[in-house]
Amino acid sequence: MGHKLDQAFEKVLAYIDSNIAAPLDIDNLARIAELPTCHFQHLFYTLYRLSIEEYVELLKSLQAAHQLGFGEQVPLAAIAAKLGYHNEADFVDSFTLSIGQSPQSFRQAPDWNNFFSKQQPLKSFESPQDAMLTANVEIVQMDALVLAIVTHNGPENALPQTIERFIQWRQKYAIGPNLGRTFNLVHSLPQAKPYHMDIGVSLDENTYSRLASTGLTQEGIYTQVISSGRYAKLSVKTDTQNSNINALLHAGVDYLYRIWLNEQPYSLRNSPLMFERLNIGGFAESGIKAHSVDIYLPLL
Secondary structure, three states: OOOOHHHHHHHHHHHHHHOOOOOOOHHHHHHHHOOOHHHHHHHHHHHHOOOHHHHHHHHHHHHHHHHHHOOOOOOHHHHHHHOOOOOHHHHHHHHHHHHOOOHHHHHHOOOHHHHHHHOHHHOOOOOOOHHHOOOOEEEEEEOOEEEEEEEEEEOHHHHHHHHHHHHHHHHHOOOOOOOOOEEEEEOOOOOOOOEEEEEEEEOOHHHHHHHOOOOOOOOOOEEEEEOOEEEEEEEEEOOOOOOOHHHHHHHHHHHHHHHHHHHOOOOEOOOOEEEEEEOOOOEOOOOOEOOEEEEEEEEO
């Protein structure tokens, strides 16, 4: 990138600290960091192990704790207003969740050991995980693709139902693994509420023509063009030692964003992170279902 990620986010953190009561504007924070909006929250979480929303709430609570814990008899409503909360109740709920004590309890008997431990995410980036330090990242060029997509934009635990609906649609129109590549376009963090991810299959000209009059206009399916461009590609797959594909994907994304990207001269393109699901329905020699996924990080 044109700058190191720690330098980019130092500017963001300084801005938040000076504008703690302002409404959270992800687009503006991404501009300050000089990063594409669609990658900003992934990068922030990867570096700090907190979502940007959790970070802001923690920072507000830490500021409030200083007032509550040092004998200042400031009314809770006044603290809430100063920090930009809609009302006192929202402040109490947020403080209790972030600090582990209610504001009233903290004022009477603050747990300082817990308080100081809560500040750790504000002080440094997470250290790298050794498991992915030898990952092999390729720079590849991908041609433009037309995808038939269903969008999941709701609770993460409802994602299997969205996937099943898409599988049934593919079966209905005979779009098996041999006819199209299966992709996930990741728009938000898994813990985000709502969780936003697109599930898609690539369509060649023949399949697109066959579906154009029926299957692409019904059942919540729409088309999207993935433009051609350069990607960082990291392949992960399950084996006897690593059988949890979601854990492997998390580690792979973590490596790309936090370690690889920070060491490379590349800039991110404003296009979502993608997973290509390979060997759909495949099984290893052991008879256990095998998973192989290519992670694509779009680059300028």
